[in-house]
Amino acid sequence: MAVKKTQTDFMNLDAGGRIRVAILGALRMLLVLTASFLFYFLIPIGGFNESNPAAAWIRLSGVVLAFLTILGFQVRVVVTARVPQVQAVEAVVQSVVVFILLFALLYLSLSATDTSNFSEPLDRVGALYFTSSTFATVGFGDITPVTSLARGLVSIQMIAGLGVLVMVAKLAFFAARKGLGREV
Numbered sequence: 001m002a003v004k005k006t007q008t009d010f011m012n013l014d015a016g017g018r019i020r021v022a023i024l025g026a027l028r029m030l031l032v033l034t035a036s037f038l039f040y041f042l043i044p045i046g047g048f049n050e051s052n053p054a055a056a057w058i059r060l061s062g063v064v065l066a067f068l069t070i071l072g073f074q075v076r077v078v079v080t081a082r083v084p085q086v087q088a089v090e091a092v093v094q095s096v097v098v099f100i101l102l103f104a105l106l107y108l109s110l111s112a113t114d115t116s117n118f119s120e121p122l123d124r125v126g127a128l129y130f131t132s133s134t135f136a137t138v139g140f141g142d143i144t145p146v147t148s149l150a151r152g153l154v155s156i157q158m159i160a161g162l163g164v165l166v167m168v169a170k171l172a173f174f175a176a177r178k179g180l181g182r183e184v
Helices: 015-042 054-080 084-113 124-135 148-179
Strands: none
Touching: 015 084, 015 124, 054 084, 054 148, 084 124, 084 148, 124 148
């Protein structure tokens, strides 16, 4: 017979319990983020087929599908977590980082196809930097999309980025509230 565990509100834990839960959450987050960045820096990247510009939109669809799949997994983990609020914080941070990494991979691939898509050729660090500065809405202007395709993809990222942080946070903390009190 499986042992049932009851979910606990973070604030109902004693000080030592809160510290343990926070440290374990930070370690889990560090592990997931390390794996995510390793994936980003090690996955092979090819350019788009220049005779098929629809490939960019197909990859964008893949980015959206991957993000939604990861988000769905995160919600399930939050609902069943022992301390849902901590898992919700992890879900928000991890989802935003994955969103940024997936768009960085898209821009890297676009730049590999044709270096004139951006004001300068993008390597992995450059694509990550550009995506992060776009997400943070600071846009330093040192790297800019030049072609219509690149501008279209960046516009989609900007519009999606405006809502992703709020949507993910609301969804994660809604799941945490729903999960509290459930036996798993």
